[in-house]
Amino acid sequence: MTKFMLISRLINKTNASLSALKSRPNDAYNIPLNSPKGPCSLVRIMPVTSPTHPACGQSGLFAARDLKPGTFILQYIGEIHAPSPDGSLTPDPHANSDYDLSLDREQGIGIDAQRKGNEARFINDYRGIAEKPNAEFKEVWDEEQKERGMGVWVLGEGKSGKGKGVKKGEEILVSYGRGFWGARKSGDLD
Numbered sequence: 706m707t708k709f710m711l712i713s714r715l716i717n718k719t720n721a722s723l724s725a726l727k728s729r730p731n732d733a734y735n736i737p738l739n740s741p742k743g744p745c746s747l748v749r750i751m752p753v754t755s756p757t758h759p760a761c762g763q764s765g766l767f768a769a770r771d772l773k774p775g776t777f778i779l780q781y782i783g784e785i786h787a788p789s790p791d792g793s794l795t796p797d798p799h800a801n802s803d804y805d806l807s808l809d810r811e812q813g814i815g816i817d818a819q820r821k822g823n824e825a826r827f828i829n830d831y832r833g834i835a836e837k838p839n840a841e842f843k844e845v846w847d848e849e850q851k852e853r854g855m856g857v858w859v860l861g862e863g864k865s866g867k868g869k870g871v872k873k874g875e876e877i878l879v880s881y882g883r884g885f886w887g888a889r890k891s892g893d894l895d
């Protein structure tokens with residue numbers, strides 16, 4: 706392969722990630738236009754002090770007011786990253802992060818709130834805390850940035866009317882997915 710061919714393939718790969726990030730998927734939800742900028746008044750970051758809570762000693766995110774089913778709570782902010790275009794051998798700095806959310810599996814794009822983020826980085830997984838999650842991550846479209854992102858929503862009522870909303874003071878809990886915990890049990894953090 707000539708040097709030129711190699712360079713042109715790298716550029717294409719970078720462009721592919723960028724174009725995936727900047728293309729609105731049909732099924733993405735818009736961030737509601739009235740969502741305030743800055744700290745989110747719907748939630749509070751609180752230390753977890755109950756000894757029966759599996760994340761005791763850490764923090765969690767709690768509702769600052771009653772939240773109805775289907776409410777958009779806040780965006781999941783973090784460093785948006787994609788694989789290095791040259792596939793270089795340097796270790797992936799996000800591989801072991803407990804704050805890294807996948808945005809596009811095909812392109813390997815993720816949002817990592819380990820070093821930078823907002824309140825959403827404090828949301829715990831429901832396992833060992835509640836019977837089921839009361840919130841979920843859903844992809845959003847940020848019309849201002851013209852960019853894909855992830856948002857946190859109160860679980861909707863659903864057909865069975867299961868989503869009951871989140872009461873003021875309750876912890877906001879999502880499901881990280883079994884893969885998150887499976888990787889940690891096996892000691893393989895990738």
Ligand SMILES: C[S@@+](CC[C@H](N)C(=O)[O-])C[C@H]1O[C@@H](n2cnc3c(N)ncnc32)[C@H](O)[C@@H]1O
Pocket residue numbers: 759760763764765803804826827828829830831832833834
């Ligand atoms: C995205 S962080 C959540 C915020 C974290 N509690 C904090 O204070 O920074 C993910 C980490 O929180 C902890 N965690 C979240 N949910 C948990 C659960 N259900 N049981 C045990 N630990 C949990 C684990 O240490 C996990 O790696």
